[in-house]
Amino acid sequence: MLDSQTIVTNHGAVRYTDTGGSGFPVLLIHGSSFSRRVFERQFDSELARRWRLIALDLPGHGDSGNAAQPGSTYTITGFADCLEAFAEQLNLKRLAVFGWSLGGHVAIEWMSRSTRIRGLMLSGAPPISRGIIGMLRAFHPSFDLLLTTKQTFTERDAARFSALCFGAAEPAPFTDLILRTDGLVRSTFGQSMVRGDGADQRRTIEASDVPVAFVDGADDPFVRLGYLSGLHVPEPFGDGPTVLAGVGHAPFWTRPDAFNRLLDQFLETVAAGAASAWQAHVRRVTARARA
Template sequence: MDVFHCTIDTSHGAVGISDTIDGAAPLVMIHGSGSSRTVFSRQLHSHLSRNWRLIALDLPGHGESSDARDPQSTYTVTGLADCIGEVAARLGLHRFPVLGWSLGGHVAIEMAGSGNSISGLMLCGTPPVPSGLLGMLRGFHPSFDILLASKENFTSRDVERFQSLCFGDTSNPSFRDAIARADGRLRSVFSRAMLRGQGVDQRRTVEQADIPIAFVNGFHDPFVKLSYFSGLNIQLLFEGKAHVMEGAGHAPFWEKPESFNSMLDRFLNTVAAHEANIDLKNHHFLSNRSVF
């Protein structure tokens, strides 16, 4: 399956995307801090593209996207969600599931909590935490390493360390370049906004959501407290559990692509079935109203 690349202009700046175009239904994939859409290459160039329209984008300040025109506004969780909403509208997407990784997962939850366009969430390396510092501490391991996620200016040593934390021994040479290219202002602005509790309460959002939600984490994730997920009460939890992938760290979709892609395919079918059920109920409701 061919993958098409283009740039879409938004009020936040130009956004680079990769799009398989064909497929039964769309999936939007959002990368994490310091990364780019190339991190999803093992999904874009897989059997998944035969059945699903896969769309990966570079967040503002990353990859081939431009730096934000207004960093203090765009580089927040609400600003990034708004930017992706503009891209989705330009692509003609009305309701779609999202695969969100790390920071991208937090943006995906924000989108789900602030509108009706999201039909499902698969979250990797993203604990849906309550607002504020205490919430962050519940879902993440406190360490000096996690401070890199909020550090504005990276040294070459920081770049190497961040790459190792995100990808372990499975890194690609392009990942280091992506980290070095990223606009460090996003890390500092985004972290401050999350700590202030900007945006939706992420835990409340996923617990009240009536869409399928999947959690997929690597067993060796250096940032995320895996025990946190057992305390969540999700209405439509995919396959009834938070999935943990052995032999993977913070990026299971990259480290274990075959197993991950199989799970993602099952999840997308679950989302499609749920949407079809909603459509059927709405049809019956409208039919019954017409009788009267």
């Protein structure tokens, strides 16, 4: 990946990679126990030449620092607050967001409280209603799902979690990232989701006035795909969520060519809509100034 930089937020030091340039910006947000490295196949593609790609390591992950106050930072609202502070420092007034797994849930919460996000694509992150019942409707209950909330990981746990997310590749990818992650992220974030912290995600998505797209794997071990089909969300790519065959929890990694094409199409839609909205805003401001 490209050279990276660090900024300091009220939730700690955050490491990020930014291609720069004049393309419409898109922030890529990783899942629990991983880092911005999972998006290597997006940075090493035509996407990086057409758009401004930005990816960060959330606090407690990758090259970012662990949180000084994990009980508040490692929650859905804490991570969303960190993203808002990050966007403010980078002066990102308008951007698209791709959120994967935990990153998707945090992105929904961020969108509920910010006007910066002009389009949201999600993978492995069904927008849930508050509480345990909402989670059970959106996720397959299983012992494997409990790994997402386990604080201390053995090397065997890390290999299993990697296989669940990226398939049974040998050697298991990104186990070093899993073992590096502050284990309090998993336990604290899991509690935050069960409590129903933040906005009602389903209502947020169904009431959104910006484009929202779902791109999921047909073999995702965690997500109930039928739940996504029941959402009342106009899809940019058709009548329902896009489901990629032969893909599990991480379509951007397993089938990068197909995923990158979809993300490129989505960004075309978002950039066109954002440009129109921005031009309308400029016209309104100019009219008021002349009045």
